[in-house]
Amino acid sequence: KAGVTQTPRYLIKTRGQQVTLSCSPISGHRSVSWYQQTPGQGLQFLFEYFSETQRNKGNFPGRFSGRQFSNSRSEMNVSTLELGDSALYLCASSLVNPQETQYFGPGTRLLVL
Amino acid sequence: DQQVKQNSPSLSVQEGRISILNCDYTNSMFDYFLWYKKYPAEGPTFLISISSIKDKNEDGRFTVFLNKSAKHLSLHIVPSQPGDSAVYFCAASDQEGGSNYKLTFGKGTLLTVNP
Numbered sequence: 001k002a003g004v005t006q007t008p009r010y011l012i013k014t015r016g017q018q019v020t021l022s023c024s025p026i027s028g029h030r031s032v033s034w035y036q037q038t039p040g041q042g043l044q045f046l047f048e049y050f051s052e053t054q055r056n057k058g059n060f061p062g063r064f065s066g067r068q069f070s071n072s073r074s075e076m077n078v079s080t081l082e083l084g085d086s087a088l089y090l091c092a093s094s095l096v097n098p099q100e101t102q103y104f105g106p107g108t109r110l111l112v113l
Numbered sequence: 114d115q116q117v118k119q120n121s122p123s124l125s126v127q128e129g130r131i132s133i134l135n136c137d138y139t140n141s142m143f144d145y146f147l148w149y150k151k152y153p154a155e156g157p158t159f160l161i162s163i164s165s166i167k168d169k170n171e172d173g174r175f176t177v178f179l180n181k182s183a184k185h186l187s188l189h190i191v192p193s194q195p196g197d198s199a200v201y202f203c204a205a206s207d208q209e210g211g212s213n214y215k216l217t218f219g220k221g222t223l224l225t226v227n228p
């Protein structure tokens with residue numbers, strides 16, 4: 001069974017631009033969570049989607065948004081990029097509930113210049 | 114407010130010895146705990162988990178211990194191997210609550226196993 005895939009793997013943007021990241025969960029998994037990882041901050045929860053609905057959201061500004069499609073694939077968007085948005089963005093999927101074991105993709109490394 | 118704390122940013126151990134990684138939590142509603150391992154340029158990989166109804170779970174070289182009264186868990190790796198060198202994240206969730214819909218992660222501990 002294929003794992004979680006994320007595209008693109010690397011991205012360089014400049015301040016003020018916007019970016020869209022994509023995540024395809026493991027087949028059959030319907031819950032998709034997004035995390036931001038920065039040095040020294042661990043994995044900070046962004047949001048979680050199930051059946052195209054956002055069920056939970058972390059403490060990030062409204063510039064960070066996401067959505068989920070009917071095939072469970074998910075995208076996250078960051079608008080008006082800031083230097084501090086440079087991070088590794090990780091997507092994870094689980095069968096139904098993210099409280100269960102989550103399986104992570106390799107991440108998208110975003111660099112904002 | 115950090116609900117899951119890994120107070121040691123790094124740990125260095127000799128090959129063949131035991132590695133002990135610690136994790137503390139503050140939210141008494143947490144009832145399911147996981148450990149993930151992360152290599153550079155890869156996503157975290159699930160390692161082992163434990164439910165709050167147990168105090169120990171073992172999987173090969175990896176054992177997780179849970180002390181609910183102290184709100185503390187630890188991951189033991191015996192014997193440690195150089196390939197175990199990675200960042201280890203502790204995570205917790207409230208499974209019974211049903212409305213939380215997330216895992217809460219610690220900041221991670223970098224384990225280095227020296228040959």
